[in-house]
Amino acid sequence: MTTQPYTGGHGEGEGETEQELRRWIELCRQLKVGDASWAHPSFADLVAACGFYQPPAAWTHGGTQQPGRCFQTASEWAERAGWTYVEGSAFVPSAAPFSCIEHAWCLNDGDVADPSLPDGIATGYIGIPLSHTFRRQQQAIRGTDAVFVSDPRNPLTGINTDVLRTGLPTHAVAVHPQRPDIAQPSSGVQPSSLPSPSSWDRGSDRHTHP
Template sequence: MSAPHRPAAGPDTAAGRLRARLEQLRALALDRSFTHPAFADLVLAHGRDYAPALWPAAAQAHPQRAGDCFAGAHEWADDEGWTYCGGYALAAADPVIGAFEHAWCLIPEGRAADPAVPDGRVLAYRGLPLTDAFRRAQGRGGHAVITFGRDLLTGPNLDVLRGGLPPDALAAGTPDTAEASGRRPRTAHEEG
């Protein structure tokens, strides 16, 4: 298991509350011998925090798909050129749900465009911005790239949890880089 994440923001912020919840979810280990025994461990170790964004005007051609975040995020990444992110979202009004596994897209402004949850219902996101090459190479279609997702028969991506993320998995750059360029963060291969 990777070392505990040390949040920069305090627990009184939405991002801090989400990270605190993920620390609790680390206990749901699939196999303690894995590099990342739980999806929450992987997201804490390699994920980034994102703020929610209002529904982008460009997304009007792709209406939200309640309960179908993974397929929606794949669609937007393919159609709009946005970056697919898989991770967790913090529910705004339901302390019972709290943090839930989720997928969204990172828009050029460096914020989260959510394919399945209406504006105002998520307080914070933490996830892995995945390169198109890695996302497609996993062969999971419209399913979750790493976690269980909607179809429990698909199961999690055990190769990633067992061995860790390959070097080409995460989109390079930060939301600041994406905002400055107006484009999706480039992969290390594209930069090299």
């Protein structure tokens, strides 16, 4: 699957945080687990190709955010509230010198809802919003909450090399209502079949394709 990277920020142009996060992702692309025959030789390459940037938003949904459990908590909120699960990279200045971390969060009404990192920790996010169907399939196959990367709670599962080798199927990515091109494969989904904005936080399941 080939998609266009989302380079327009959150409607305000590329800011300093987004530039720095993309610089880190570009560096991480060199940490390859596959060769040139793979669709994406590294997870960072997948994020660079299919992810989009969003700024943080305040957590206003009750309960305590739970650092260190991002894949689990994002999955739980996706199931409980119907939000869209996103997996990618977050920019965390306090983690310097390695400020780009693998992370999972959710989208609620198109805005970041991070049930793991307390407000102010992450200053920017680039990730791939996943349909509920694809997320559940991959989590069941892998036996872990993380869809693409190694889950600290179950590290033996490792990286999802199957997806990196073959690329994302057309039904995997939930479509951004303002930028449907980020989730549209060059040879797959037609514009008329893209999800409506109202389906964004349902993971686009009603509009997926085999």
